[in-house]
Amino acid sequence: METRLQLRSDAQQEAYRQKRVEAFAERCRAEGLAVTPQRRAIIEALLSSASHPRAEEVYEIVRELHPNISLATVHRTLETLCRIGEAQKVTPLHTSARYDGNVEPHQHLVCVECHRILDVEVPGLQEQLSDINKAKDFKLLGVSVEFHGICKDCRP
């Protein structure tokens, strides 16, 4: 198993980061969003971190260069990055814990608008995924598959 970052040299990473920050700036102009120093700093911090950081962690990194930045700005900006496709949320359902009484193997359809969750089953998928030998340093307990999209009630 290899992660993206382990495959790259520092110089390659830095080049990639520059490219992504520039792409972000262009996307902002296209969307009519201002390219502020705070926004640049936040996407740079996100790209420099391999830990899938929380807003608070990004805030700590950015604060080294922008001591006056506010945590609220970090929250707002990270959401903006996701909206324009320059980042993604690992946790679209983070706002509250959701429980399932169905303990049989199955998958979920998640509406990213209303957070509705529907059970589905792709036959054989769970077995196939369970056979994947992920990493020797990781004791595998289960696999979760979420199909993300917009449900019929949330469509325009």
Add this chain to the structure above:
Amino acid sequence: METRLQLRSDAQQEAYRQKRVEAFAERCRAEGLAVTPQRRAIIEALLSSASHPRAEEVYEIVRELHPNISLATVHRTLETLCRIGEAQKVTPLHTSARYDGNVEPHQHLVCVECHRILDVEVPGLQEQLSDINKAKDFKLLGVSVEFHGICKDCRP
């Protein structure tokens, strides 16, 4: 596409529920946990809901029969149910939003203890999942695969 519950008649569902509540009671005895009316009511409420409810929603259901129950008890009990394997959390990472600057298709290893997230890639998996035609009433935007387990630092 069909969900589990749509395949079952009301009578079948009720029978299944009874069976699960009984299994839960036995599991409690095996674990030395008390089988209280509150706990029974909470697992019944969870099993009667197809909506992957939050604690608050379970609380509202249970309150109809147990008006004095506390929301804290619902939280505690749902966590207990997950711990003993009688329910599962759809959202093991719900405590805070996590962001990823890597917008290329990839999967995640999630440590259920420390909530560390590692990038991995199973070649071809994302393409295979994108080909699945989930449901006509659902506009598919993406697929998320999380392998859950215990990372090396959290192992005893």
Add this chain to the structure above:
DNA sequence: GTAGATGCAAAAAGTTTGCGGTAAG
């Protein structure tokens, strides 16, 4: 110059915890 972004502080939302009373085993 103006619309939109930021910083601050307060509020909101969700979850956890300490504690005294209560009930299951």
Add this chain to the structure above:
DNA sequence: CTTACCGCAAACTTTTTGCATCTAC
């Protein structure tokens, strides 16, 4: 009778929001 559970209230964590100020365009 004892242990562990419950209800209550307070604390805590994370995220959102209102508003005045500031800045990118």
